Amino acid sequence: MTSSSSPSLSSQYLIPLILLALYIRICISFAPHSGQSKPPMFGDYEAQRHWQEITVNLPITDWYRNTTDNDLLYWGLDYPPLTALHSKVMGHVAETVSGSWVQLHGSRGEESYEHKIFMRVTVLVSELVHLTPLFLLLSPSTCPLSSLFLLAITPSQPLIDHGHFQYNSISLGLTLLAVLALKHGWVCTGSAMFSLALNYKQMSLYHALPFFFFILGPRYNSWSGVRELVKVGVTVVLTFALCWLPFVDTAGDVLTRMFPFNRGLFEDKVANFWCSISVVVKVREIFSRITLVRAALFFTLVSVLPSQLLLFRESTPHKFILALTNSALGFFLFSFHVHEKTILIPLATIVLLYNDKRTNGQTNGQNNELTVSLPVVWFTVIATFSMWPLLLKDGLYMMYIAGMGLYLTTVYILFKQQLYSTSVLLFMLSVLGCVILHLLEIYVEPTERYPHIYPTLNSLYSAGHFALFFCYFNYRQIVD
Structure with a gap:
């Protein structure tokens, strides 16, 4: 992560921006929730x-x-x-x-009114575990206000946690705390934090390989490094032991519930490889479940290992963030039984690149008028769009429109001076495609033969974008 050439900001902006983020989440909490x-x-x-x-x-x-x-x-x-x-x-x-x-x-x-207030407050309190390290990682003292403001109004995760209703903020927050600890050289603390994230939600495995290779890379070839690795190993084992100690007698039941292979390759329309290819080839009907599990494991490992080996060779903070992003995106695209909400996992680390010039294709020393990374903004928009069928089902369409409207308006203000650049024009065409799909869904009824045509088009359109983003962020990890 690099500093912007924009004027420095005092840390006095940290608390107001967190309050803004919390205010947006409070507004979303007045909307319906999943299954209401x-x-x-x-x-x-x-x-x-x-x-x-x-x-x-x-x-x-x-x-x-x-x-x-x-x-x-x-x-x-x-x-x-x-x-x-x-x-x-x-x-x-x-x-x-x-x-x-x-x-x-x-x-x-x-679903009483009082109970809804209680449940919404529990999510709001847990959100502080997520927001605080996120803003600290973006260094309010050096990060331009535009980046921090976009971070505060990012719609994806609030719509799921405070609208749909989940506690993703805890596992994502623990992961970000781990990143923050590693950034300061607190390796054992970071390892403990990430172990806690894994023990809160198993989808944190999407980020496990980068943590492993980032810690291993500079330490495997010296006695002092090996001693530190032993300390890390002991920290991880003790953290897992403390979490699992009450469940020793039922560990098998817990693991069976955590990895439900019997639920199939995917359920609803999700913007990944398996759901997309199933439009043409009905893989769930052709192949057995065990074959699909093995295929998903193979494709996932093949997709993520190159970026992790690059991280092992060059363990810098910037490469670490890119490796976290590439690993999570690879898992989202190719792993077994992915939910549409899981796109929040790669998004959690991608937003750490808001203020990184290199993700705009700029190298050090070149002039760059952009104050935020367009690929990060672009990914955020598509990630939110990809969850539209779920948000529509939950009655969160007004919050989706308001959140996307506020975000895109801010993006327009930031990028209006570059409207005729190729990258911004491509971004605008991409957003236009989202708008066209929304308008078709409003005004054109699906046929009896294709009743789920619009969720399918949404997943295909989003999956195509995610595949391109996956290629792009891998490319950035190679050339930066």
Whole structure:
């Protein structure tokens, strides 16, 4: 990450910008949530509430097992131990406020106004784990205000956590804390933070290889480095042991729930390779599940290993961010059973390049009028667009329009002096394609033969962009 030539900003901007980001999230929280008033399963809001109910009322040995009191077909826990323990803490707080919110069997579908306030506040508090390291990593003392403002109004993650309803901010925040620690040379602290992220959401594995190679690269060939690697290994083992100690007797059940291969290659329309190719070749019908698991593993490793080997050879902070991005994008495009929301994982590290000239194709010493990286802005827009079918299903279309409108208006102000540059024109054409697909969905009814044509077009259009971004950020890691 490089500094901009723009005037330096004092850290006094940090708190106002975090408050702006929190304000936007509060506004989104007034919108509907996943599965609102849609029995019998409701949605992710009910899943999070149900996990509080289970963890508060049942012994820890039954949290991941199918029992008479824990029907795994009704939002069974499928995240690692820290998510379960976090649910238990929130469940006890909820029980203190109102026991009916987590009453075993009797609280299903709880959607009272007071309970919604409680649940929304828990997400808002957890957001500080995400926002604080994010702004610190972008160095408010040197980063231009334009970059920080775009960071504060980025719509993707708030729409999912505060609209759809999840706690992605915790795992993403722990990952960013790990990056922040490594940036300052606190290797064991960073390793512990990332281990906690892995134990909160298993999708943090998307970032695991870059952490491994970034820590290993400069340390494997000296005795002092080997001693430090031993300390890192002990830190990781102890962190995992502390997280898993209460679940020793049910570790097999936890792992089975964390990696549900029986759920198939993908579910809804997701903007990755497997869903895209299935439009032409019905791979789920042609190949067995085990064959698809092996194919997904092979394609994923082949796609991400080159960037990781580059990082091993040159372990710099800039290469680290690019390797994190390339690894997460490779996993999103090729791994088994990816959700559309998972695009937030590569986005979490891509935004760290907001103020990096090199991602604009500029080398050191060249003049660059842009105050933010266009590829990062572009990726943010497409990432949000790719989740449109999910946001529409949740009734979050007004928040999507408002969030994208604010973001694109700011981008226009920043880039209006470069309207006739090739890269900006391509960006505008890309956004125009998104707008055209939205207008078609509004005014042209899908045919009976192709009832899901618009989610399919959305996934194909987004997947094409993500594939190009994957190539571009790998290229940047090679040439920078």
